[in-house]
Amino acid sequence: MSILVDCNDKVICQGITGTAGALHTKGCLEYGTRMVGGVTPGKGGQRDPNDLPIFDTVAEAVAATDATATMIFVPPPFAADAMLEAADAGIRVICTISEGLPTQDMIRVKAVLGGYPQVRLIGPNCPGVITPGRRVSGEGASATFAGGCKIGIMPGYIHMAKEDASTSRAVGVISRSGTLTYEAVWQLTALGIGQTTCVGIGGDPVRGLGFQELLCMFEHDRETDGVVMIGEIGGSDETEAGTWIQQHMSKPVVAFIAGRTAPPGKQMGHAGAIIGGRDDTAEAKIKALRKCGVSVADSPATIGETMARALLTNQTAVAAGSR
Numbered sequence: 001m002s003i004l005v006d007c008n009d010k011v012i013c014q015g016i017t018g019t020a021g022a023l024h025t026k027g028c029l030e031y032g033t034r035m036v037g038g039v040t041p042g043k044g045g046q047r048d049p050n051d052l053p054i055f056d057t058v059a060e061a062v063a064a065t066d067a068t069a070t071m072i073f074v075p076p077p078f079a080a081d082a083m084l085e086a087a088d089a090g091i092r093v094i095c096t097i098s099e100g101l102p103t104q105d106m107i108r109v110k111a112v113l114g115g116y117p118q119v120r121l122i123g124p125n126c127p128g129v130i131t132p133g134r135r136v137s138g139e140g141a142s143a144t145f146a147g148g149c150k151i152g153i154m155p156g157y158i159h160m161a162k163e164d165a166s167t168s169r170a171v172g173v174i175s176r177s178g179t180l181t182y183e184a185v186w187q188l189t190a191l192g193i194g195q196t197t198c199v200g201i202g203g204d205p206v207r208g209l210g211f212q213e214l215l216c217m218f219e220h221d222r223e224t225d226g227v228v229m230i231g232e233i234g235g236s237d238e239t240e241a242g243t244w245i246q247q248h249m250s251k252p253v254v255a256f257i258a259g260r261t262a263p264p265g266k267q268m269g270h271a272g273a274i275i276g277g278r279d280d281t282a283e284a285k286i287k288a289l290r291k292c293g294v295s296v297a298d299s300p301a302t303i304g305e306t307m308a309r310a311l312l313t314n315q316t317a318v319a320a321g322s323r
Helices: 019-031 058-065 076-088 103-113 178-190 211-219 237-248 282-291 300-322
Strands: 010-014 034-039 069-072 093-096 120-122 128-131 134-137 144-146 149-152 170-175 194-200 226-232 253-258
Touching: 010 019, 010 058, 010 076, 019 034, 019 149, 034 058, 058 076, 069 076, 069 149, 076 093, 076 103, 093 128, 093 149, 170 178, 170 211, 178 194, 178 226, 178 253, 178 300, 194 211, 211 226, 211 237, 226 237, 226 300, 237 253, 237 282, 253 282, 253 300
Parallel strands: 010 034, 010 069, 069 093, 093 120, 170 194, 170 226, 226 253
Antiparallel strands: 128 149, 128 194, 134 144
């Protein structure tokens, strides 16, 4: 199984005629995602280079294609309205890849989306979400896949479906960092550990789905054997997630917290990656997570092997309990 998206989702791209939208629409199509069209106001009735229909509004796109998900590559001043338009049109999963959105705009979006309980927002300023498909042929970047769904900018070929995993194990991945998501996935795949779904939640201070919501989804997904959680300095999301894990999670969770050397008060990469007090430093978060029983990797280079050990320990404990 998977969370959020699967091969049945029909996906549109808002901003499909822009440079980034066009590039990544093509990439998603090539991965096997069911891309069914795009939206650019004023260009309705045209077709993109992939022969996908272009619509003036999301409502028109949904009516014509039955789209269930969207990825947004809209300039920052218009991205908030793009998200709200998608929700109003009945889109279920909204992946906002656009970065640089004003915090005030996101506060407004979050408030309005409270009236759309069926909508799941990922981002903004994120790489998106992928439920890996099984490998059909080829290797590396030339490989072809089927049965998956990639919505966003992540390199699909580094991911591995559970069907292809040599360990017959698969984990979920949740990350505030796009680059570290790819690093963790690459290590997992190299170790023969598949992934059920990987979600880049973005590093902005106000965003859609967070660690706790996604941990809950993975906990209830019968195909997910564990979770990798990648956080960073700033805010209290990781610490609160640790408490939730201690109280509710039965599956092993491995964490990595980026930003150990970050000086207080200096923004590091993401808008939300800024130390505002003693409790949102990397060291404070690591200490809190370990206190809650979460295995924390000391280096980004050891995320995969830490997860492998956690899965083995959990498997041994389950086997011993069954006897």
